[in-house]
Amino acid sequence: MASTDKHYSVEERTPDYDDYMRLRQNAGLTPFSRAAAEIGLAGTVFAVVVVVDGQVIGMGRLIGDGGCFFQITDIAVQPDHQGRGLGKAIMTAIMEYVNTMLPKTAYVSLIADVPANKLYEQFGFRETAPRSVGMSYIVK
């Protein structure tokens, strides 16, 4: 466990469903059904939560195939705790895992909701355009 200061702690564990959905909603991210989220959370490669006063107020996850391709998802900090370096603390923990545990040549990608791209740039992520562009499809 790493500490950001005397109040916040960054813990290496996957958020449970209730914390996951509450944080996604409070951070303005799209919701998922309980069934989908429970399957998704079980597929986590690595995750951290930020805890203060026993409450989970931040999270971030790494998902992937275990060898070649990985994605950083669910980077979120509850709004009343934003702007205090917690997003950086979450990314620091995830990138420590990425750089020490993943095979060389692993391709780690993410879709950045602007202005969070400024956070990811600080950890070495670069826009892929114009050579390649991110594309997405949402099942209806």
Ligand SMILES: CC(C)(COP(=O)(O)OP(=O)(O)OC[C@H]1O[C@@H](n2cnc3c(N)ncnc32)[C@H](O)[C@@H]1OP(=O)(O)O)[C@@H](O)C(=O)NCCC(=O)NCCS
């Ligand atoms: C993105 C998010 C996780 C950042 O968390 P945070 O604890 O506020 O971030 P930090 O205090 O560690 O700041 C880290 C960096 O994020 C960037 N950043 C975060 N919010 C920003 C904003 N509103 N405007 C510009 N830059 C911002 C900055 O580059 C900042 O670095 P700097 O202080 O050196 O300039 C948080 O704003 C959040 O939960 N947003 C809503 C959900 C979301 O968009 N998640 C990302 C999905 S891709």
